[in-house]
Amino acid sequence: MAQPFPKRKLTDERFAIILLLPLIIALFALNLYPMAYSFWLSLTNTDVSRGISKFIGFINYYNLVFKDPYFWHSLRVSLQFTLEASLLAVALSLTFALILNESFKGRRIIRTIAILPWAFSTYAVASLARYLFARSYGLFSSLYVYLGLSDTPVEVVTSESAIHILALLFAWNYVPLGAFFLLAQLQIIPLDLYNQARIDGASAIRRLKVVTLPFLRRPIAIILLLFTVFSVVETTLIIGFTGGGPGKATQTLTYWAYAKTFMDYEYGYGAAISWFLILIAMALGVLYYYVLNKLKL
Amino acid sequence: MSSPPSQSRRNFLKFLGAFAGGVAVGAIASYFGISPTPAPAPAVTGPSASLVFAIGGFRPDVVKENVAEFDRQWLIPSDKRTRVEQLSGDLTVATQSRLAAGYPLDIVYAYPYATVTWSKAGWITPIDDIKATDIVPYNISDAVKEMYPAVKEAYTVENKLYGLPYYISAYGCILTNEELLDKAGMSGDYPYTWKDMYDYVERLAAKKITEHPLLPSWYNEPFGIPWAFVLEVINQGGNEAMWEDKWPYHPTFDVGTLAEEVLKDWKRAWDNNWVPRGVLTMKQTDYLGEFATGKYFYNVNAEYYLGYFNDPSRSRIAKKASIVPAKQQPWGLLDSCIYALVKRNRSETDLEYAQALLEFLGYRDRYGNYYVGKRWMLFEFLKTWPAIFQDPEVRLVWSVRLYREDDLDAVNGILEKVMFPTAWKAAWYTKWNTIAQTELPLIFTGEKTIKEVITTLRNEAERLAEEEEKAA
Structure with missing residues (x-):
């Protein structure tokens, strides 16, 4: 007698889907839904302080680009910070990875210490920096006096220097991540290749160029992309260290999004700035890939 | 003749049992708020459900002690004790989202602008008409007479007053x-x-x-x-x-x-x-x-x-x-903040308890003392009412801590004239x-x-x- 409901075979694919289902649901709930909601918010004039929320289409985006007096300045500062911070972080990551890949006494301890900055929360880095760079009691200001470079304590954080210091702090915080990522890759490069290069009389720089870098091309591209995205959206460091100042010297678009959202309660406008930032991150990512492929790094 | 050891052990165990029992009864009595010298009982003992007071992250320990004192003075039954709900994040935004969602709150902190928005939205209620009853100890008009002028100005919306001071600076x-x-x-x-x-x-x-x-x-x-x-x-x-x-x-x-x-x-x-x-x-x-x-x-x-x-x-x-x-x-x-009374459907008795809590926190306790305001002044130098500056205990504590005792009067004088933008x-x-x-x-x-x-x-x-x- 035929069975009324034919038994379905649990294929490997179906089994995999069942296993992945909780993850897919979590991904949707934690990523896709908030993203979709924030995009919806960006199309409204939601302002909690005024208790209004109405669909206005792309008006927020139009106002941002054509009417907001701080937009172009913030965009320039954002791009400057992103380029400085991400390139510096990659360069230092590569340097540290190469150093940590060498055999020397105490390498294990140095490797452990090297990862410590990554263990600091960004806010802790910002708080620490405020003390290090403070004029009256900060380390750097005191060093100036101690080394005889100045008779009185100096202002290290000025309108001109603030953005560079932020980039440096960002790099300090994230370099361990990049360095260990590259170090893992360095350790799979066959030693024979280096030996062959040495036999051929290649100098250290030449060995770096013809042996090491070809293996690191993809990992460098990945961490560059990662650091770019991280730096584009970096807010905590800026809020915690400079608060967008002095004046508007470090007022990035993320800081402006934060100010509009959490200080002015304009959630709709803040969401529009955030989506603009996502576009910038994507554009920079594409640009980096293009340039790296072009340079055949 | 000395007692046998077994007898002695029995006595000791009896004593231990009695002691432990005493401690347990004391602890239970304390837990349920039974005080050896109870406060004068209001006609009705307690609201139909716990009152809810939404606070931020500042000194929740002090707030909880204050609220516990309210429960003691008003003989609130243990199952209806006032609940302190600590909100995280930006206090105004967190409070506002709860008010908008109709979350059952009784007392909230409100800053000047929030007071305007929330009063217009009908989320908080004016307090001018609060009158003394068996449960509510004071007419608000009495409190208003003592209030610093700037506080009254800051928290009056369309000629209605919306709260009592939590702190003013x-x-x-x-x-x-x-x-x-x-x-x-x-x-x-x-x-x-x-x-x-x-x-x-x-x-x-x-x-x-x-x-x-x-x-x-x-x-x-x-x-x-x-x-x-x-x-x-x-x-x-x-x-x-x-x-x-x-x-x-x-x-x-x-x-x-x-x-x-x-x-x-x-x-x-x-x-x-x-x-x-x-x-x-x-x-x-x-x-x-x-x-x-x-x-x-x-x-x-x-x-x-x-x-x-x-x-x-x-x-x-x-x-x-x-x-x-x-x-x-x-x-x-x-720079100030008030305790505001949330507007919601309540029975007359429940409303009176909420009003009593408001007066206790923002003005005086059942015995006429500025209980909460004085504690904030002693612990955190938060000011509320001019009369607290003349309290002997406050003067004693702060005259030791400040450069000169006159500074307390200077502060009071500044608060008398301070301006509200x-x-x-x-x-x-x-x-x-x-x-x-x-x-x-x-x-x-x-x-x-x-x-x-x-x-x-x-x-x-x-x-x-x-x-x-x-x-x-």
């Missing part, structure tokens, strides 16, 4: 470092107007005792440089020097007005190096730490921080930090404040002239006020 007073002033031979010789202050700073700078004589509140916070500007203008010229006297508070300040004079004083201080450059990037904690180093003669700050600067564990100028009294003009602007009742103010925080430092960094900054600030205030008017 005068932000923007001149705190002094008496040790340095003594060195300069100017102890007790104070400036009594903002104009005078800059002249005094010039004199002090000429003595070359410190690198920078003044630490102004131009730090990088929403309540830093923008408030510094507003308070100096309105202290000298009244609210009318900044904006009109009624909603939507169109700006009156412009190039050629007092606002420009204030910024010229600022620029003079900056150009002459009377203030540290780093103030523009300081956060509030850095700013407090900076004056606590003892390197400045004057600091523009909230009188609240007299407690901080006179604390030897935090400050190098402990017992040397004083304050300039308000003699010729007011100092500062009102009326535009804080408009929605646009916070947005303008953000712009001012960005624009004002530009006169120092050289990116804009004073005239350009004032023009921008005026245009933005005008635009925002017009938008608000249109939206209404």
